[in-house]
Amino acid sequence: MRKVAAARGVEVIDLHQLFRGHGLGAASPWYLRDCIHPNDTGHAEIARAFGSAMGVTSSSPASDGGAAASAAPVPPPAPPTVATGGEGIHEGAFEVRLKSGSAFKVRRYADRGDTIEVKRSGLAVTIRKSEIAAITAVD
Numbered sequence: 408m409r410k411v412a413a414a415r416g417v418e419v420i421d422l423h424q425l426f427r428g429h430g431l432g433a434a435s436p437w438y439l440r441d442c443i444h445p446n447d448t449g450h451a452e453i454a455r456a457f458g459s460a461m462g463v464t465s466s467s468p469a470s471d472g473g474a475a476a477s478a479a480p481v482p483p484p485a486p487p488t489v490a491t492g493g494e495g496i497h498e499g500a501f502e503v504r505l506k507s508g509s510a511f512k513v514r515r516y517a518d519r520g521d522t523i524e525v526k527r528s529g530l531a532v533t534i535r536k537s538e539i540a541a542i543t544a545v546d
Contacts, residue, residue: 416529417529417530417531418460418528418529418530420456420457420460422453422456425452425453425456426438426445426449426452429449430442435448436448437449437452451507454505454507454509457530457532458509458511460528460530461511461527461528461530461532462511462527462528463509463510463511493518494518494519494520495517495518496515496516496517496518497515497516497517497518498514498515499514499515499544500512500514500544500545500546501513501514501516501542501543501544501545502541502542502543502545503516503523503525503534503539503541503542504539504540504541504542504543505534505538505539505540506538506539506540507538511527512545513525513526513527516542519533521535521536521537522534522535522536523536523539523542
């Protein structure tokens with residue numbers, strides 16, 4: 408996998424290595440009881456890893472083992488839909504702001520209905536619209 412990624416100029420994010428030491432018996436587990444799916448802290452760490460690979464900083468990383476994530480109050484849910492200009496390819500300058508507080512700029516995104524796809528720093532990412540606070544055009 409690493410050879411193919413290197414040949415295509417994309418980065419591999421090793422989630423297996425990232426989650427090592429955070430199983431159910433750990434002081435700070437990142438999995439649900441099914442030992443397969445990540446819990447809220449695990450999801451935050453995945454988002455942090457992808458954000459880091461894309462050069463995005465987060466206002467509340469969970470890299471402290473989840474202490475910051477568990478201490479912070481949970482914001483009220485935002486509306487379930489995001490106005491993106493309709494399905495299809497959108498080109499220009501846009502800021503994508505996530506509900507987690509992270510934001511990044513893109514020149515192009517593809518609206519696929521329930522998701523958008525962006526490519527940044529050679530990494531293609533699909534983001535559920537339920538995770539997006541806003542997409543705005545910028546100068």
